[in-house]
Amino acid sequence: MSGPLQLQDLRVTRDGQAIVALDLTVAPGEVLTIMGPSGAGKSTALAAILGTLAPAFHLSGRIVLAGREITALPPHLRRVGLLFQDDVLFPHLSVGGNLAFALPPTVRGRAERRARIDAALCAAGLSGFADRDPATLSGGQRARVALMRTLLAAPGALLLDEPFSRLDADLRAQIRGFVLERIRREGLPAILVTHDADDARGAAGRVVSPLGLPLMP
């Protein structure tokens, strides 16, 4: 059910100054990288697509996901998933509870929901972790739970906000591979935001600046 993520002449300005200017289409399974130093508007671009822009910003243009315009929709109705710099697991819920929160209410029945969660944990190599306290997990385990949680919500597109920057170097390549592999397998259009050229190369897709200029990673 996935389709392309289209940013049609998307411009974000603050006090008249352009911060984001993107006009492009991200195909299903493609990972587009937006790169730039901190403060360059990467996060603003993500907020614009997520729908969490602060009122001080002005947005024009259209955002279309799988043929549906989502420009004016509130964040929770956009079907745009997000992976944070940190995993941002909900600390008061178990690992299974975190995943269950993401599972759409259309998945009915205790057994069915439990099965979907177990399957997701299995795919992340974390079988039997459902009742664990997220605080007891290692960094890599937490990152995988965060990704599975995002995917369980059945998003139409995925935004990655420097999700690997806090990981150790050896873990980093491994998690990055895991995430990119899942994105391709699910056929999701994805946008990766990073200031790290390594991550950009790993994504193996187009690389642009927040203002839409093509960059060589």
Next chain:
Amino acid sequence: MITAGLLRQAPRFTLALLTLPVLAGLAGTVIPAFSNDANGLRALVQWPGLPRAASLSLVTGVGSAALSLAITLLLVASLWGTRAFAAVQHLLAPLLSVPHAAAALGLAFLIAPSGWIARVLSPWATGWTQPPDLLLLNDPFGLALTLGLVAKEVPFLFLMALAALPQTDAARRMQVAQSLGAGRIASFAVAVLPSLYKQLRLPVYAVLAYSMTAVEMAMILGPTRPYTLSAQVVIWMADPLLTGRATAAAGAILQVALVLAALGLWHLAERLARSALIGLAQRGLRAQAADGPARLIAALLGGLITGGLFFGLAGLALWSFAGLWTFPDALPASLTLNTWTRAAPDLAQTAGLTLTIAALATTLALALVLACLEAEHRFALAPGAGALWVLYLPLLVPQVAFLPGLQVAALRAGLAGHWLAVAAAHLVFVLPYVFLSLAPAYRAWDARIAVAGAALAASPARVFWRLRLPMLLRPVLTASAVGLAVSVGQYLPTLLVGGGRVETLTTEAVALASGGNRRLIGAYALLQMLLPALGFAVALLLPAWAHRHRRGMAVAP
């Protein structure tokens, strides 16, 4: 389901809820003072005790506020980050919930010439076989009253300072200043105090206004020839000659003027203190020698305050079980349950009503505060400085100045004398405290959680109920316990709006205080403290139990 439109109006509605009763009550007070040819004002001016009562209000109020602030700052400056600090914190927090009347009665029994301290030391150390004739309580200079107020206000200011400290980046600033060779006290004064005080200013103003207008404490510990102005106003309100009400109204207005004058003076002192601090900083204040004595004094004062309140309350509790207990026996000759069994039915009924009113007022306050904070979060509202002042309005305007007017309004509306009306009146006082208690934690909540929730297709309502509220269980329950304690401690609003028909533990305890029956006062005061203590225990234990398997929810050390 609350619609977004309704939620957006929550802050405005709440501000109105705080402003309207205060303004309407003030109007209801001003009118009788000036009506009937301004008889009230004339009677006030002719009262021989006026100059002294007014200056007593000013001196005890400003004095105790200044002392409370100084002790609080000294405690924070010399002990912050040490192990002793955590101990003081744990000792002072529960004392915040002790109602003023109970604290005053406890202290009175402790320090009176026939009180517990004298009994313990007599006759072996003092040689006293009968109490010495020493003017320790109700002294004409209001020293006992000032000390009582300080003992009760330091815990409040200390906890407010504790809440404000994280926002001042105190730890790093202290480190930097100390690495430059400044002593601990000097570092605090130069690097932390200015931004800390900015956050403490309104609580300090509230303490100043309260100290100047306290009624229960003034009646129990304060001078009596004459009383402080606020206590005298309450006495006039009850004047059988019926002309007293106009005098009381005029006195209440003078009280407001005095509070305004004191606030003006205080503000002036703030500016002087600030330029003095800047001067000290520029001269490179080091003052390392001050640290040792300061720490000693801080520990001593902190210990005195907690010890005074604690042993005073313990003394009251002991009285409730005492048979014959004559001077100079350190302990009662016999213990008996008579007081409790005799009062049990009354106590149970009164405690039940007290709890019902407190629960209703706290629930409403919590709902409104949560709605305000959630609206602030969802609609990215930035509350102005004015909003904070409104929040403090019921704490800044003297109760004796607006409650009588409110009483008449309640009577006209046919609401007086019902416990629901009392709960509504309590709401005006409970709400600010609940807000002040909850807002820092609510605002400090990691907003990325909400974004994560929305990115998982969760509606704002689902994020609120499933993520924010459970994660904030501890601060929400703590704020509720604070609200409960505030409601339980309310005296004048209960008495006036309840028309004497709504009996809570506090109105009963103060009524009993006029009767001097220490045993029964002890029983009521004990329950009066137990209810809030129970609330704080729940706020501490329930989240710990609910999150016992979640390390991420543990309290930061």
Next chain:
Amino acid sequence: MLRRHFLLASAVLLALPVHAQTAWDTVLAEARGQTVYWHAWGGDPKINDFIAWVGEQAQARHSIAVEHVKLASTADAVTQVLAARDAGTTTGGEVDLIWINGENFAAMKEAGLLFGPFASGLPNWGLVDVAGKPAVVTDFTLPTEGYESPWAMAQLVFEYDSARLPQPPRTLAALKDWIIANPGRFTYPQPPDYLGTTFLKQVAYGTLADSSVLQMPVDDASYAAIVAPMWAWLDQITPALWRAGKAYPQNEPALGQLLADAEVDIGFAFNPGRASAEVAAGHLPDTMRTFTLEGGTIGNASFVAIPFNAAHQAGAQVVANLLLDPEVQARAQDPNILGFQTVLNLSSLDASSRARFDALDLGVATLSPADLGSALLEPHASWMVRIGQDWIERYGVAQ
């Protein structure tokens, strides 16, 4: 059944005119099921218990519920009635019955805030000792005119611990000498407190050549000369008072607490049975005794009154009548309950009612009616006001 009840009632109340008795029946019928809000000082658990017991009796006998509204000061109830009138509440008021006397009564009567006259219409009125205890119809020289009904008598008695003070002073002059010889061991509640002002009036009685002027309103021309000896007496003792007169206890219970704490050696109360009751409760040592002054001490009656706008005037009258019932009066006199003096004429009671009083053990510290001495009438209420005000100017503001 109803008819028989009617006949029985008629037989009992034969002495009353028929119309009064039927009128009372109407009151009783109207009162059934009412809740009477009795506003009464709530500072003493024993009085609170007694009022609760009266409520049980009212419920059992007349199906009337009594709610005791506990006041810190009787004036609170007066204030409330006034506030209600100012707010336009002329019916359905919240205060049904007030324990009252003295200046509160004078103020309410003058302001037209009282229902009545009703007292002489109460069936038990005939038992009241109007001739022997004139204070039951003269409240601070103000004729009650039926606007309040008495329920207890009180008289000033001094209290002391015989273990600490074997021989108490029995005249005002001896009291003064004793105070000066024992500095810091005597005080009185701070006027305008009721008991404190009563002490001042007692001093006035003892220092006046002709005390009959006290029964008339204060006369501005002669006032200063009349009270001069009283102020002189006070000026002499003040430096020797507890705390050298720099602080005073606030009321009778606070003074009682000072006596219990041994902060003073002589206290006083307006209830001759208070000391015995406190001994019985284990709050005072059993060496406690009481005395009165030669020449008598001031005595007065406690009353109940009904506000003009009371919602339950019928029920309030029934409760006022119940308070005059011999069983209720005997219970109030019992030192284990209250130790209040009765307002009834014991010789007018039937044998069984009389026996209830005879059976009472008055307690170790209580004087017999004979030893109590004569009860001096309260001075005119204007004396209390004027002396109270002047006291504040002389001693009430720190110098």
